[in-house]
Structures are given as structure tokens and as C-alpha cells.
Amino acid sequence: MEDYLIRVITTNKEIRALAVRSTDLVNEGQKRHQTTPVATAALGRTLTGALLVGSLIKSGDEIILKIKGDGPIGTIVADANQEGEVRGYVTNPNIKFLKNKAGKLDVARAVGKGQLSVTKINRFKDPYEGKVALVSGEIAEDLTYYFTSSEQIPSAVGLGVLVDTDLSVKAAGGFLIQLLPDASDETIERLEENLKKIKSVSKMIESGFTPEELLDKLLEGFEYRLMARKDVVYKCRCSRERSSELVLSLGEEEIKKTLQEQGQIEVQCHFCNEKYRFLEEEINELMSNQSAE
Template sequence: MTDYIVRATAANNQIRAFAATTRELAEYARMIHNTSPIATAALGRLLTAGSMMGSMMKGEKDILTLQIQCSGPIKGLTVTADANANVKGYVVNPEVMLPPSESGKLDVGKALDLGILNVIKDMGLKEPYVGQTHLVSGEIAEDLTYYYATSEQVPSSVALGVLMNRDNTVKQAGGFIIQLMPFAEEEVITRLEEKISKITSITALLDKDMTPEMILEEILGDFGLEIMETIPTKFQCNCSKERVEKAIVSIGRKDIQEMIDDGKPIEVNCHFCNQHYSFELPELKDILKRSRPNG
């Protein structure tokens, strides 16, 4: 089954909810970046969050970026998503290895440790919106819950999970974001908090092969759950040789001339999808003709 997101409302629109299954995109990210299990878990969680948060964007050309800068051995993660829930991302140190946490799980919190979460929304305005919060646990879901409460003043519950097979491939991945609308009644808030507190973990739900619809039914079934739409999501990078060429053009004649003087072709690597682009000397000479004179 391919990855998708379900958008829903409950309690007469007092609650809005998103749930996603993202096993395929998390596994694809693991393969192209050759990530360790802990890096797979961290990146899979952030990609899942990015896909759901991207799907919340209104404009066709809106872009969301989730960036974590941290002091832990993973060193940082970046994920970007568009309004169609196409998502891509990478970790700075994909080979990070750590012993399991006290509960025997992958210790994503320790891999990230202290740091900052940036949420950047580029909606085609002069300046993008940037929200920034400190990492509260490094477990990513809790950090996003905190971000929503402090930067957007939207009471939210974020759950993200990646379950690994013994051969270190991704067994299950997914999550949910449940948010209270400003007009939510006190009784609805209390009942929802009670319901969410009873959920052991998102990975436990995923391990039962529960679909996004089943997960939302489990949490919001008593609130008059209404499924609004199903949105496909996938790992997709929009890099191309033409885009990389434009980037080389922009670095200026001096640097391009130095590359030509070296007498060797250059290779440029895309961070997001690990695609390699090679430029031979004749191509570099052609780029030089089009580059800006003062570089």
C-alpha cells in the first residue's frame, strides 16, 4: 500500500486531525542516504511530520521547511515539503550509532540532544514566516507539539513513529497531528486530553497494522469523526542538472575559471536525494560564458 495522509475533523469542527502512513518514503530515504537505524528513525519521523504539515499549506507553490540544528551526534536534519505532501530530507550524520534507551528503544532524543527547531513557511510573500523553538526532548514529536503551542498558539498533539525490522529496513512509519480549534469547548478539550493520554505509543498502533483511518477512529471515534480527504504523500526531490547548473552559474566567473583551470570534471551532489551531477570541462566553459562577471 502506498503512503498517504488522511485529513479529518471531529466534534463539529472543534478538532482537526491528520494521520499518515509513511513506510515507503521512510524506507526510500533510508536506502538513498544509507542511514543507520537511529538516523532512519529520526529522519522518518521528521519526514512524516513534514508531509502532514506540508499538506496543511494553502498555496500550490507554498514550501515548508523543518530544520533541526542540534548538539547531538546526528548534528542536524532538514526536511522540506510542498502543499501536495511531496517531501524530501536528509540528516547531517547518517551513520550515527548509539546504544538503545533505557526502555530498549532507538534513542533519538540522545542522537539530537540540545538544539533548535526552525519551521520555515515560504508562502510567496516578501519574507518567509519563521518560527523557532528550543528542542524540549529531541524526540521530534514532542518538539513539534511544543512548537505549535508556543509559536502558533495551537494546542496540538503530535505523534510520530518509525518501527524497524531486524534487518534494519523500515517495518512501519507514520503519525498523527491532532489540533484543537480556538472555539473548542472545555468539555471537548478535557475528553480529548483523556483519550490521548491513554494511547501507549504511535508505534504500538502502527505495529498492529493500523491504517491512518483506524488510528483516527481509535482516538476520535467518540467525537463524531469525519474523514475529509485522502492525500497521497511521497519522497520526491525536484533537483535536476539544469537547477544545479544555475547554482554553478551564480557562484561567479572567478570560481568557475578555477574549476576549469584544475582541468578535471566536477561532481555536484544533491543533499536531499544523493543524486550526483557531473560537469565535464566543455560544459564548465559553456557555464563560464553565462556566469556573472564579478564573482
């Protein structure tokens, strides 16, 4: 099965729901950043959450989901667009194995106390940022709080990542349920009953649940219509050209100094760990092109 995301609306127009399978892309993130299990879970939940948030924006726009706590993992960043492309990183990918009392990977302890922010980026407007304090550091609960408090939309978010013994990702996925303005008390009660029955999203994905089957459980008793389905991937938008701009932005003095010390300038992308190396000859050419413009 491949990674994909679906968005639906109930036929009574009272609930909007999204579900995603993100196993392969979280696995890609694990490999690129060589994350240890707790960091994999934290990064994977953030990547999956960013895809859900990024599916509610306009085509061409982007969102950045940032979780900045005081725990050992540092900051977790993921950015996603409406096309289903996501990328991300954590400050400390190789933090120690942390387990909580229930024997689960302790993401909350790795994250600590701090803030969650969502920045919406539109080419023609100033970026818009919504911020909330972290309520648990478990990320799904924090996103739920973000939607309810910052966007004033009653929501429920579930995110899950299951890490295998060989450090790869066994299963990952998530859902987002939102009440639309005219939702009745009956709808709310029914939905709450359904949500109580959901124990673990990652276990459901592991046992072969598709995003549709996940929503069948969450929206039991409701009829719904499929509004969108799209493939989701881990994709970085860095390039040699963009990296060369970064090199030039260092300024002539800094460039000369680095070349003298290291014989080259290396730019590494935070999001995918790709390294771009620039030798003196190429940098000189870039600089002369720049001054010719």
C-alpha cells in the same frame, strides 16, 4: 498499503486531526542516505512531521522543518509542500547505535539540545520563520511545543518509526490533533483520555492500522468528517538545470580552478544524494550561454 495522509474535522467543529502512513517514503529516505537506525528514526520522524505541518499550508507554499541540536546527528532538515511531497537529510547519517533505558532508539540523545524551526515559504512574500527551543529532542514533543507555543494552537503530535533488523523501515507514521477555538472542556477531557491509550504509533502502523483507523482510536467518541486525502511521497525537486546554475554561481575563477584540479565539477544534492557531473566542455557552453543573455 500505500503511504497517504488524511485530514478530518469533528462534526462538533472542535477538533482538527491529521494522520499519515509514511513507511515507504521513510524507507526511501533511509536508502538514499544510508542512515543507521537512530538516524533513520530521527530523519523519519522529521519527514513525517514535515508532511503534517505541510498539510496545513496553502497550495503552492512550502515549509522547511529544521531540528538543530548539539548531538551527534547534527542538523535534521525536511521540506514538504501541500501536495504531499517531502524530502530531507541529516548531517551525520551513519551515527552509532544509541539506545535509551527503555531499549528504544535514542533519538533524543542523537539530537541533543537546540532549536526547532519551521519556515513557511510563499512565492510572493518573505519567508516566515517560527522557532522554539527543543523540549526533549524526541521531535514529536518538540513539534507539539512548537504548535502550542509559536502558533498558539493547543496540539498533540505523535510520530513513530520502526526500524527492521536489516536496517529497512518496517513501519512509520504519525498524527496531529489540534483543538479549534471553541473546544469545550468536555471535548478536551475526552481527547486526553483517548491520547493516554495510544502507546506506539509505529506499532499500530506495523500491525496494519490505516490512517483512518488511527484516527478512529484518537477520536473515539467523536464523529468526524473527511476533509482531504492525499498520497504522500519522497520526492526531490533537484534537477540538472538547477545544479548547472549552482555551478555557474561559483564564478569563473573557482570554476577554472576546480576543472584544473578535478577535470570536472560535481554537484551533489543534499536531499536525495543525486550526483550531477559537469565536464569542461559543457561548462564552457553554459558560460557562453550565460554571457550571451
